[in-house]
Each structure stands twice: as C-alpha cells, then as structure tokens.
Amino acid sequence: DTGVSQDPRHKITKRGQNVTFRCDPISEHNRLYWYRQTLGQGPEFLTYFQNEAQLEKSRLLSDRFSAERPKGSFSTLEIQRTEQGDSAMYLCASSLAAGGRGTGELFFGEGSRLTVL
Amino acid sequence: AQSVAQPEDQVNVAEGNPLTVKCTYSVSGNPYLFWYVQYPNRGLQFLLKYITGDNLVKGSYGFEAEFNKSQTSFHLKKPSALVSDSALYFCAVRRLSGNTPLVFGKGTRLSVIA
Numbered sequence: 058d059t060g061v062s063q064d065p066r067h068k069i070t071k072r073g074q075n076v077t078f079r080c081d082p083i084s085e086h087n088r089l090y091w092y093r094q095t096l097g098q099g100p101e102f103l104t105y106f107q108n109e110a111q112l113e114k115s116r117l118l119s120d121r122f123s124a125e126r127p128k129g130s131f132s133t134l135e136i137q138r139t140e141q142g143d144s145a146m147y148l149c150a151s152s153l154a155a156g157g158r159g160t161g162e163l164f165f166g167e168g169s170r171l172t173v174l
Numbered sequence: 175a176q177s178v179a180q181p182e183d184q185v186n187v188a189e190g191n192p193l194t195v196k197c198t199y200s201v202s203g204n205p206y207l208f209w210y211v212q213y214p215n216r217g218l219q220f221l222l223k224y225i226t227g228d229n230l231v232k233g234s235y236g237f238e239a240e241f242n243k244s245q246t247s248f249h250l251k252k253p254s255a256l257v258s259d260s261a262l263y264f265c266a267v268r269r270l271s272g273n274t275p276l277v278f279g280k281g282t283r284l285s286v287i288a
Binding site: 101 | 281
C-alpha cells in the first residue's frame, strides 16, 4: 500500500492520559499536514511540515499538543493531559509542494479516532 | 483570510437525476479550489481541483465542477446520481501563491435515493 497510513485507527483513553498518533506519508511527498475533524464539521488545520521543518501551527494547537517529523518522513502527534474536548478524528495528509513537481492536492490517511472518557 | 461556505448541510436527490452541491469561497488573490468526498469512518478522497484554465473541471466518478470567478463559486455537479454517491462532500480553498494550508467547508451530506 503506497497511500498515507495512520496508527492507531482508534484510541480510547481516560481524561488526563497522554496519547500519540503516528502518520506515514506517501514516500516521495515532502509536505505533511495534521487536521482535526469533529462530528458535523470539516477538517480544521492544525499544523504542517515541509520535510522536517514545522512551518505553520494553528492557534487550535494548544500547548498540550506537539507534532514532530524528525527525519522528514513519518510524523507523530502527541496530546498530553487529554481532555474530553480533544475527542475527534485526527487526519494526516501529505503532498508535494505546489509549484514544483506537484500541484498541491492533499492525500489523506484514514484517520485516527480519539475518544476521551 | 480564506474561507469556504457550503450553504446546504444536506442534499437529497433521486437516483438518475442531476445533482449539485454548492460551494462559495473567499480568498485574497487567485484561488486554488478542491472537492473531496468522505465515506463513513474513512479519510477524505480527492475528487477534482481547479487551478487555472477552463472553468469546467472534470474529476473522478463522473463528477465535475464549475468555477465562477464573479460569483466566487465552485459548485460540484454530476449529470446522473448513483446511490453509491451518497457521502459527505467537502469544498476546500487555498491561495494559489504562497504556502497557506487548505481551508475546508463544513461539508454537505449527499443522499441519493433509489
């Protein structure tokens, strides 16, 4: 499978626990994005990387959230001290930077659904 | 700032009839527009995009979209709906220049009735 993969697909945790999600992008893609989607809403941008550099973070990304892409390949999104409001689908997407060989459309993974009890 | 409006939460259409899912956008400069589809408990799948050129863009599964600059719209259309088209559809926009991320609308649920 050469698409974007996310792990785990589902995570149930208790309030106050830490969780980490992993995303493996399409191998030749240099950009990697994290979005959050809650019920009845469209995906909301959280952050993105170009190679290993984190270029932009949304104000939605509180101090409890941290994302890394240490070698410019896979990425992790960690949520510390989870709250019930963190319950959502966390979507990862990758792309080639627009203007280069790519035309910038995002390719999404299946998502990681987080439920905080 | 960029924004997308999808004015209809739900669109119902009979199988075989044409369908339209509406989208209007706001962006400074030239837009880069997308439609994505989402099936239950799945990620988003790319349908089509508009960058420049012909205002009518053809995409996957027989879908097309018409870019209208004066009305800042990018409506999704299909001449003959299938039951299997029932899903959640998202319109998205970004500025053509620069590195801004895609901004999505709230989505429109399409229900095709046999």
